[in-house]
Amino acid sequence: MRHLSPLARREARLALALLLPTLLIVLSIVVVPVLANFWISFKPVELGDLRPPEPVAREQIRKRPQQPGEELVLRYNLRGSNPTKAIAGVRLHDQLPAGLTPQNLDARCSVEGPNLTCDLGDWEPGFRERLTLRFVADASYLDAGIEPTETPVQLQGDAENILTSFTFTLDNYRRIFNDPDFWPVLRVTFLYTLFGTLGSLFLGLFAAQLMHQNFRGRGFLRGLFLFPYVSPVIAVSFAWVFLLNPFSGTLNALGLKLGLLSEPLNLFGQRVAQVDLLGLSLDFPVALTTVIVFESWRYFPLAFLFILARFQAIPQEMYEAARVDGASPLQQFYYITLPQLVGILSVMFLLRFIWTFNKFDDIFLLTGGNAGTRTLTVNVYEQGFALANLGAGSAVSVVIFAVLALFLLVYFRYAPQGDDHA
Amino acid sequence: MKSLQHWMLAGALAALSAVSAQAADIRFWTTEEQPERLARQEAMAESFKSKTGIEVEVIPITEKDLGTRTTAAFAAGDLPDVIYHTLQYVLPWAEAGILDGEAATDVVYDLKKQTFAPGALGMASFGGGYAAVPVDGWTQMIVYRQDLFERNGLQPPTTYAAIEAAIQKLHEPPNMYGFVAATKVDENFMSQVLEHVLLANGIHPVDANGNIRIDDQKMVEALEFYKVLADASPAGDLYWQQSRELYFAGKAAMIIWSPFILDELAGLRDSAPPTINSDPTTRELAQKTGVVTTFAGPSNPEGAAWADMRYFGITSDADTEKAMAFVKYCMDEGYMNTLAIAPEGKFPVRRGTPEDPNKFVRGWAELPVGVDRKAPLQDLYPTTVINSIVAGLETASRWGVKEGQLSAASKVINSQVINRRVREFIDGERDAQATVALIRQDLERL
């Protein structure tokens, strides 16, 4: 900034101030977490390890004095919150009500006024102890009627926080690459991404063709066609699951009734079906196809909107000229419309490809990643949460990140400059 | 950071004060989340409050998510105070430090140890005390169409061979499926059914030293048998829902289910009606139904039953005194209400009070079952059926109980490794021998 004029410097400072909140929030919630995956993926961290081990005490009165001079027995049941982790330098602190005199106080403890402090030293993993303290109560204690359990016990101790420590491992990567499911998951991810993208583009192109003409009710239909896209995925996915339910779903019942099906199809639950084609027996991935169809259905409106906008920008004169030259409607489509669409179609393809690749909600809600529909994104959830291994989940995230970086490279290489595709 | 966070929290709370509920004294997670059952539990919390002034928030948790959510809550340090959970979590959670075994032990001793069924207590025994307080239990059953079996001269499904013979005779899809197996790997239901089938052939994957021990021949027999069941089932991911729907539609000859099915099977629940005829309140299907709790594989002639136990766990983040008071209330004064949530699937494991040692068993037998209509079990089913269900609880077993390795066995179950490999075997990815080898290898890695 040194070579800027004072005015320009002021302007830059202002720009920075205006951008600062956005930058901070995006940096801390998006950029840093993406990078943090690299860190976590090298750590042996499971879901339960997120809680730093801490000392826990339960305070109980084992014996209550009835008369002055009688004994009060107080017990602390002590343990570490995580039985597999050690805790160092544990100190216990509690407040005692007035009128209690300690008897044979444990050597680690001391009482100063109302304050009880115990220096409990280092705890091994799985440490447990019952610390029993005896007091003699006098009349003032009985009069006040306040019991020692009414004040909370405070404990301090040092333990390793797995997230910030410097313990590293390659186990997570070993684990995910050695998983026999890894390559199938990758394959499913690409099939899903490719065909989901193509399906939604194809439907969108078709729908845009239909709408590129004036007729009554066109505005309404255009709004309607956007429904699958704007409505919450949680609602439409449940509707689809019920609609296609093999035993009590409408479509299967209809197919059986009309004689189109001999047995109900479990479209979201069946991994493969044998299809006989020209004497060849093929394994047809049923559930994967169904989620691809869902994906195409849900996202065609987006392609539809963009392609329609592009259609309307094609000058009518071109068609008139073609008509004069005697071009038939299909020839007009092939020679005039399609070339005009190539740009938007390829940009849409790249964008949709990346977003479909990123998609998690849809498959998770439709099949939970079962029946041969587990994609990389679902695998992050599976590893990190279903199997409670955060490190392995992060390692999958890193794989996603790597693949994505490749796509983005392609995108920025081939996307039109100036971001004017919209 | 801390103060900023508090400041933000305060801001949000102020903004939300219109919608957020008041924080209760203790939070209770329950897997009994059907609305009717939830309402009963809320009523119980209400009566507990009027007695003690302690407010209990009843929070339903889907059983499938319970493991993940609990671990997550533990990680974040905001566990609820009391969790109602199944046997499979008792020891793993105690070892992970999620459950406060001392509090549970105190409850058991306060209520008097001898009033509990010893088996249920034994399964929760941990570090000289108990990891959780046993609440109720049920035995898994093969529910079958007695009418069809009799008409075709078939033996009741008490052995692998009898079941295979029945499938041979009765399987005529899509109008009648011989069986509805469990094939959805991430459902607890599949673990339960598989454990039952494997137990029936005498397979106990964990030995007394906590090592993996799988007998090849027994395991291959069980796998081949399960494949027969799966082949006689519809395609796709199946769990309790499809089993019940198909059986209720009169399209399945045998299913495996819990006794919770007994009320809806008799047309007492509108949200799960029998559809075998046009009358959703029909008792016809119930009368055509027989049940078996113990069945046997070729290598284990005496067979086995499978039972599930449910426990109240007091967590290590709990407000211990209040949580203990609540659990005691539910197990004592409120115990009949606890069982009444669904008596057909909640057999009492606390039999009575020290003064009246059979109080709860007696009371339970008279509780009416059903949701939209109610009737006592003995009005709906022949005495023989009821007796065979209850008798199952005495002989029922689980992996690891006999060996004293329940914790290791629970880990085997919770990993769902067996489910996954069995499903792959059913789908034809590899043969039985290879599957056994792979299961052994996977389990040893745990």
Place this chain on the structure above:
Amino acid sequence: MREARWVPALGGLMGGFAASIAALIWGLAALFSGMDSVPLPLTAAALAGGFAGALSVFRGVSVPWPQGLLPAWLAGAGLFLILTGFVPWAFSPEQQPLWLGLGTLLVPGTAALMARLGLRGLPLQVLDRNLLETLLIRTLRAVGLLFFTTIVAFPFYFMVVTSLKSQMSLLANPIDLSLSLEAGWGELFRAYSEVWTTFKFRQFVWISTFVSLTTVVITLTLSILGAYAVARLRFPGRAWMARSILLIYMFPAIVLVIPLYSVFSQLGLRDSLVGLLIVYPASTLPVALYMLKGYFTNLPAELEEAGLMDGCSRLGVIWRITLPLSLPAIASVGLYVFMIAWNEFLFAFMFLDDPSIFTLPRGMVSLNSSEVPRQYLMAGAVMVTVPVMVLFFWFEKYLVSGLTAGSVKG
């Protein structure tokens, strides 16, 4: 004008096709209304429709043949009845006279109408490639419209109807999508009242509204400032910034989940609305900034310069000049952000455990547990969907421009 001989043949062809489709739709409609009607007499319908279609476009000269739609219509209906032996549908005429009559009239009627419309305004002198292709395209267009309307509307129709039925009737006959008013309005909407009260959706609606609106406010405030800076102010790294904005919103949310989950857990932000209110603006900010930047760049800079001359500060210029000028753009960005926040599922699902702070999508997941009857879930689905739909239709113009401008995150 005299038409060529082959025109009735074309009309017949189109009529036959239209009649088959009409028969198919009518049969399905009858099935969905709980009738027991199969199989469909498609051949008969096609023949009758072809006849009606041919008649409707035939204007012969030698024979005094009746002209126009109505006679063709009636003739087609008559032929239809004869061909099917007076029982065109599998259900008996005594039971469903209404369906029977309507069907008999509708099938040839549609055929005649379609044949007329299909041939309207075409140069019918020469039968050439041009004419045939135009016909083909018209047919495809009609079929396509029908197809798209069906695939888009049917799942939503199914959702609404399912929510109004009982589990019993759903299981008894899954094809029957008709509604019964016999039990009264209260019974019809029972699933809604149950979901609204017993399952606490009333509360979830408030929370979702609160979360979404707060997200909109935060995102708009920050993105207006940021977008203005990128669009108007010169600073080092500006071009780079404009590009990386887009880059950021190509990252999948799932990649953020594990790190955010870990850190939020340790900070105590996980199971809280504050956590969501940090994450939602962060995930919508790049898009909003990008959309607004595009709009601001196209605003004439002269007005702002005039404002600056008059002694306004930059913020004052933004507030008094830029904002009023770009209200439509801000509205569309706001709607779009609202939609994203309202529909958001992943973070709500991962972060929220406490039912007293569930958003609607999270509440839906918890509703989808073991034993909740299907109509409750669908009632919940309708409740989540309706607000978005209403907003969408109300402000369609803005939203569509928002969707196109932002090339929305999928």
